[in-house]
Amino acid sequence: MNQESNVKGGEFIIKETQANQVFIPEEFSEEQTMMAQATTEFVDREVWPNKHRFEKKDYAFTLSLLKQTGELGLLGIYVPEQYGGLGMGFNTSMLVCDRISGATGSLSTAYGAHTGIGILPILLYGNEEQKLKYLPKLASGEWIGAYCLTEPGAGSDANSGKTKAVPSSDGKSFSITGQKMWISNAGYADLFIVFARIEEDKNITGFIVEKGTAGISMGEEEDKMGIKASSTRQVFFNDVVVPAENLLGERNGGFKIAMNALNVGRIKLAAACLDANRRIITESVNYANNRHQFNQPIAQFGAIKQKLARMAMKHWISETATYRAGQDIENQIASFEAQGLSPQQAKLKGVEEYAIECAILKVHASEAASYIADEGVQIFGGMGYSADAKMESAYRDVRIARIYEGTNEINRMLTVGMMLKKAMKGELNLIGPAMSVGKELMEIPSFDLPDADTLFAEEKDSLKNLKKAFLMVAGKAVEKFGMHVEEEQEILMAAADMLMEIYHLESGILRAEKIMAMGKDASLQTDMLRLFWLEAVEKIASAGREAIYSFAEGDEQTVMLMGLKRFTKIRHNINVKDVRRRVADKLIAENKYCF
């Protein structure tokens, strides 16, 4: 059921998507499911029981696990077969990333750094010789990769790096000098993707640097809050001579490589949060079922049920949106290949097309995972604060997810920024819909009620209105500030919050609808979707107000606030307490995450 999506990147905000246009996790094939189960089996057997070793900074253990994942074929899942990989599709690589990442952030980070930002720059930008030389070693795990972009003075502003690459007089090599920091996998990497500036180029350039090259030295392992056994070091390059054939992509093209690798890194990070969520929810339910207070399991208390239900709801929505976008990317890649693009170009452009969604997912999933880990600790009570229970490390490990692959602030601004740029380039028709929303604001509101016979009529009607709320706020902000809106970070972040909720809400509605279309029971999924809907509407209303108060005044403000009120008005008779209890009761009965 790999339906071709006709909704392009970012278009969800102006188009209505149908359930048959999205992929849902219930559609994974038997082969994909078997791959996921095999990965889980590996984690359950080799990783989960050894969780304490990561907290003791056992880097060698992380490395040995990476090597084992290589033997199982998990490192080369997305690498084409001619380069020693398995050549599976994008969403399958997401699924494996999801399942390998759940037990500890240490392995998740090491795996993500290797398969994402370690392998991808070569896969996406390498020439044939580079791919033949390096990809088989990286796909098998014989070599481990690391990605050296960040510098002491260049974090979020990645293109400002000071590392230099000086061309030799004969043009046959470059000499790289500079300092890179927060380099994941540095301690055991055999290959570094290094970004450096050649002469006075506007942008940085990517290079492939092998470990043994003279002039590379390392700082000590960083003492981190979490992901303790993921190696993170500074890497110093002192006159490191790299042959010219190791220049990756084009001179001056490194920033593009860095950004495109990060697009994939972002959506993969969303996937990497998912199995951690499942494990935390399962541990929490199990604990709540076994911990007795006041003569009953604490799972029977409403206060705990409320937490369990919200944890499940947040995870379910994250998972839904992540695999929807993953399949959209896979379909887009296939479509570009059908149009005659090389597989390499198709992979690159396929992800680039959905860069907005990648950023949205990264932020939303990392914040959902943070919430889930936090409540996991809370359900465990005092025990949750003890390093003997698994919650404590989960809580610390998850914190990095909001920071790496671009901070959530940068990503929030990127989502809206990229959308506006697409509109300016004429790739996304935001102006028309934004103008019609503006016109609608001046008219008498429609009193038509949605057709009650349609499935999710109220939710879908509300979704349409929420999109209008975003278009109203973003449209007016652009009208007011023009391209200078990029300097209005507070407004962009508020608009991003609206956008993220809309994408996730739509994904949730479509998943529940599609499950039903498959003839399956989706009553509890509908419950979770409705819980999310109510929360999303509140968030969108609040973010909308934040933006409006930040730039509109007088009559304009009044009109916009009234518009916002109109667009966030919903009709429902949902008893949130009962709905949450239903979801929680199912978790409690199954004693695990089960949706």
Place this chain on the structure above:
Amino acid sequence: MKILVCISHVPDTTSKIQFTSDGKSLDTTGIQFVINPYDEFALTRALWFKEKEGGSVTVVNVGKANTEPTLRKALAIGADDAIRIDAEPTDGFAVASELISLIATEKYDLVIMGRESIDYNGTQVPGMVAALLDWPFVNACVGMEVEGGVATCIREIDGGKETVKASLPMIVAGQKGLVEEKDLRIPNMRGIMTARTKPLKVIPSISNEVATEAIKFERPAGKQACKMVSSDDVKALVDLLHNEAKAI
């Protein structure tokens, strides 16, 4: 050596068991099925034979189409081909009856299976197959080697172990010890991908032997609250055991 491994398709050990509303069958909603763990020990040992002594490993299951993913997992782990005998595995005798004609026609040298399946724990099939074929049979096997057509098997007996010899062809019912848990294989991704290209033959049911019929399933009654009796009140204890529990 031509080896057949019989595989049962069973609910995962952590499954929450529910029955359908008529009480006549297992409610499979939300249940994940796996290779019967005892059979997995057998399969792993068979793969060792193949890798060390050469030969082939075929896996077979008596079941309907829904069991095929379990067979494909066995293929992903390393079996060469799979056979599904298209029949409901109603009871041990039905399964054994289906298996014997395949075993006799295909002339396997060795048939290994788990000593029981973890769903109904009947422990019947291996013995029945051996009896129906009149082949040597080693039950509860915890170790085996084959040399020159003769198998030396170690089997677990009450309070100890027994080493026996038997000539191939033979039936072995294995358990942990045949290989250890750490030896069980996780299918690698390439194995999973090649599984779809390996043969999975479906053969029709040849036997209508049904010896028993399931009328009703029910769950054990819930545990009753524990009654505490004061340690010096023996009379009350006797009274409870005699009149209430009717144990004495």
